[in-house]
Amino acid sequence: xxxxxxxxxxxxxxxxxxxxxxxxxxxxxxxxxxxxxxxxxxxxxxxxxxxxxxxxxxxxxxxxxxxxxxxxxxxxxxxxxxxxxxxxxxxxxxxxxxxxxxxxxxxxxxxxxxxxxxxxxxxxxxxxxxxxxxxxxxxxxxxxxxxxxxxxxxxxxxxxxxxxxxxxxxxxxxxxxxxxxxxxxxxxxxxxxxxxxxxxxxxxxxxxxxxxxxxxxxxxxxxxxx
Amino acid sequence: xxxxxxxxxxxxxxxxxxxxxxxxxxxxxxxxxxxxxxxxxxxxxxxxxxxxxxxxxxxxxxxxxxxxxxxxxxxxxxxxxxxxxxxxxxxxxxxxxxxxxxxxxxxxxxxxxxxxxxxxxxxxxxxxxxxxxxxxxxxxxxxxxxxxxxxxxxxxxxxxxxxxxxxxxxxxxxxxxxxxxxxxxxxxxxxxxxxxxxxxxxxxxxxxxxxxxxxxxxxxxxxxxxxxxxxxxxxxxxxxxxxxxxxxxxxxxxxxxxxxxxxxxxxxxxxxxxxxxxxxxxxxxxxxxxxxxxxxxxxxxxxxxxxxxxxxxxxxxxxxxxxxxxxxxxxxxx
Numbered sequence: 001x002x003x004x005x006x007x008x009x010x011x012x013x014x015x016x017x018x019x020x021x022x023x024x025x026x027x028x029x030x031x032x033x034x035x036x037x038x039x040x041x042x043x044x045x046x047x048x049x050x051x052x053x054x055x056x057x058x059x060x061x062x063x064x065x066x067x068x069x070x071x072x073x074x075x076x077x078x079x080x081x082x083x084x085x086x087x088x089x090x091x092x093x094x095x096x097x098x099x100x101x102x103x104x105x106x107x108x109x110x111x112x113x114x115x116x117x118x119x120x121x122x123x124x125x126x127x128x129x130x131x132x133x134x135x136x137x138x139x140x141x142x143x144x145x146x147x148x149x150x151x152x153x154x155x156x157x158x159x160x161x162x163x164x165x166x167x168x169x170x171x172x173x174x175x176x177x178x179x180x181x182x183x184x185x186x187x188x189x190x191x192x193x194x195x196x197x198x199x200x201x202x203x204x205x206x207x208x209x210x211x212x213x214x215x216x217x218x219x220x221x222x223x224x225x226x
Numbered sequence: 227x228x229x230x231x232x233x234x235x236x237x238x239x240x241x242x243x244x245x246x247x248x249x250x251x252x253x254x255x256x257x258x259x260x261x262x263x264x265x266x267x268x269x270x271x272x273x274x275x276x277x278x279x280x281x282x283x284x285x286x287x288x289x290x291x292x293x294x295x296x297x298x299x300x301x302x303x304x305x306x307x308x309x310x311x312x313x314x315x316x317x318x319x320x321x322x323x324x325x326x327x328x329x330x331x332x333x334x335x336x337x338x339x340x341x342x343x344x345x346x347x348x349x350x351x352x353x354x355x356x357x358x359x360x361x362x363x364x365x366x367x368x369x370x371x372x373x374x375x376x377x378x379x380x381x382x383x384x385x386x387x388x389x390x391x392x393x394x395x396x397x398x399x400x401x402x403x404x405x406x407x408x409x410x411x412x413x414x415x416x417x418x419x420x421x422x423x424x425x426x427x428x429x430x431x432x433x434x435x436x437x438x439x440x441x442x443x444x445x446x447x448x449x450x451x452x453x454x455x456x457x458x459x460x461x462x463x464x465x466x467x468x469x470x471x472x473x474x475x476x477x478x479x480x481x482x483x484x485x486x487x488x489x490x491x492x493x494x495x496x497x498x499x500x501x502x503x504x505x506x507x508x509x510x511x512x513x514x515x516x517x518x519x520x521x522x523x524x525x526x527x528x529x530x531x532x533x534x535x536x537x538x539x540x541x542x543x544x545x546x547x548x549x550x551x552x553x554x555x556x557x558x559x560x
Contacts, residue, residue, distance in 0.1 A: 042428070065431070068430035079425060082417075082422050082425060084417065085418060085421060089417075092411070093414065093418045093426070093429050
């Protein structure tokens with residue numbers, strides 16, 4: 001796949017595949033195109049050549065709102081909550097395309113993310129970084145997606161919150177949702193990954209299971225800090 | 227005491243009436259800014275166009291209101307609002323959407339809206355000339371003179387039927403808008419898009435529909451403001467520029483992007499205007515006995531002559547922007 005912003009090509013031949021129910025982790029140095037890759041998959045950037053498929057259906061350059069209907073969700077790295085809306089309204093916006101009664105799902109999410117239940121009437125902008133990340137992920141879960149794309153879900157979080165977010169991601173995956181995430185904390189992320197992709201200069205250099213990548217001395221030396 | 231009734235007539239009632247007009251206009255300006263991120267300078271002309279739609283319908287069916295006991299222009303208001311909403315959507319389709327698709331900077335949108343404003347003013351004059359018109363063709367304007375049951379008060383409280391309709395209608399509109407924005411799925415989507423348009427898109431909100439809804443609401447409110455003001459005073463083809471400036475002042479003073487700020491700002495500007503042009507000598511004269519002899523009460527003592535009323539909103543605007551640059555209700559910083 002080739003994609004980029006306007007005229008500048010950032011992805012120059014990426015090829016990755018994720019099985020239903022797996023966790024995929026995209027790692028690599030800054031500027032490798034990790035975020036660009038996620039945005040391209042979610043139809044936020046133009047894919048110039050190549051193709052993207054979701055469960056066998058072609059979704060290259062399909063509009064995000066169509067992808068949301070097809071069971072895909074995306075959590076951006078920054079500005080990923082509606083700051084002036086309450087936590088509950090954030091979740092309702094996640095469920096914007098649902099026309100059924102989704103109260104049971106709201107309750108499930110409040111059970112899975114207890115801090116959000118307490119702060120459901122508070123504007124999301126007043127929450128701590130870790131709680132905002134929970135709101136962002138919970139918003140994406142409101143459509144009960146098959147695949148969730150996470151762009152650096154632990155960026156800027158303290159180690160304690162990082163653990164919690166990783167635990168939440170494993171929990172989401174245990175519910176049968178496939179996860180494809182970009183992560184700076186590659187070592188930790190690869191330990192939970194079924195598939196790992198190391199991206200450099202717009203291409204995937206290494207593709208293997210998370211465990212194999214962690215054991216690969218070359219990968220460890222160049223990308224995981226020895 | 228009679229002087230206080232005079233004050234109520236000139237300041238309180240007029241302030242409420244003009245404040246309501248500004249409120250309906252400022253909500254539209256602030257919504258367009260919240261969703262589309264540009265100052266829509268053709269908003270005053272949406273008001274003129276809306277008022278002329280209602281006027282045309284009134285000319286066609288001059289007696290339609292009689293059976294309902296309401297002014298015909300007011301009976302035509304819902305139709306005029308719908309027509310102006312469509313008109314605003316058409317303007318977006320013809321001009322603004324094309325610019326948005328090219329990803330132009332907000333200042334280009336502002337310039338385009340000034341172009342649209344000039345064009346609409348030309349169109350209005352082309353069809354309707356430059357004369358003032360009255361909405362009351364087959365009827366007459368009802369003016370209520372209410373005698374107050376207090377000893378010693380001979381002056382009557384004066385309020386016109388259009389003023390009552392104006393205040394009642396705007397209170398209704400504001401209430402409906404409040405529930406729409408805070409309770410309805412679509413209203414929340416509007417707030418979400420105003421907060422973070424990219425995330426709204428990622429959430430599956432159809433941003434194109436939200437944009438259309440914004441034009442529908444602000445167009446309809448502009449028509450309501452234009453029609454109700456013209457009913458009270460008269461329909462002037464040049465009313466747009468006289469309204470545009472106070473409306474922008476109201477929206478900015480309240481905090482651009484915040485509908486409730488726009489309402490507060492609108493009444494603030496409305497009352498400031500009526501207070502500034504009020505002849506304070508009227509209230510001072512009864513106190514003449516207590517004042518030292520060397521103070522002579524002038525015949526007319528107002529902060530600003532009526533012709534310079536437009537300076538008042540600007541004065542408030544400057545003061546508020548220095549004191550609190552995001553406006554009273556902390557809108558988006560311009």
